[in-house]
Amino acid sequence: MEKVLLKLKVILNFLLEIILPSKCLGCKKRQEILCSDCLDRIDKAERETEKDILALYDYRNPIIKDAIWKLKYYHKGIIGQKLGQVLFIEFLEEIYSLKTFNEGSPIYVIPVPISQERKRSRGYNQTEIIAKSFCNQTDKNVLKIKTNIIFKNKNTIPQAKLTNRNKRLKNIKGAFEIKNREEIKNKIIIIIDDVTTTGGTMLEIINLLKKSGAKKVIGFAVAH
Ligand SMILES: [Zn+2]
Secondary structure, eight states, rough: HHHHHHHHHHHHHHHHHSSSOOTTTOOOOBBBBSHHHHHHOBBBBOSSEEEEEEEEOOOOOOHHHHHHHHHSSSOOOHHHHHHHHHHHHHHHHHHHHHHHTTTSOOOOEEEEEOOOHHHHSSSSSSHHHHHHHHHHTTTOOOEEEOOSSEESSOOOGGGGGGHHHHHHHHHHTTOOEEEEGGGTOOEEEEEEEEEESSSSHHHHHHHHHHHTTSSSEEEEEEEE
């Protein structure tokens, strides 16, 4: 029953978007969920937070914080779609250089997974929505989403709730499992996350993929 209600909520939100254009989370004008004027005004994050992890916006900005909160807890898939599009545009140069490096075969895009249990209770994985939209901005031969590689085994404490780096690294250690590893041999992979705090989650996944034979792995986060 709960599952049916969740699905209904998602469908209802989707229909509402068609009938009534969203109010921008920033200026409240009825046009787009995040209009370009407001997006331009959001402070950018320090771009490279860790080696091979790039973040776009400064998470302290209230608009981006609100956007991610609503995407995560209020079934606002439209926000994820917009963020995926923005991520693609802003990181186009990086994608392009990865592409040249990759000669012909698609770059694999892996959204940071949430546990099955959490996915069941929330009804969706918000980073998957971002990643899907990110891939949809271009051809399937360029970016290809892969959700059958990395899985989250345990429900960790949200990284932002832990105060120090060691606790965060310990929290995330062993949380992810890799499957179908033969598919990622010599591949170039982009990991997508909504918010990266210390980069611990992404680093854990990056290392796991590299150990399993991926050629190059980098992480893109919407906010830091
Ligand atoms: Zn606006």
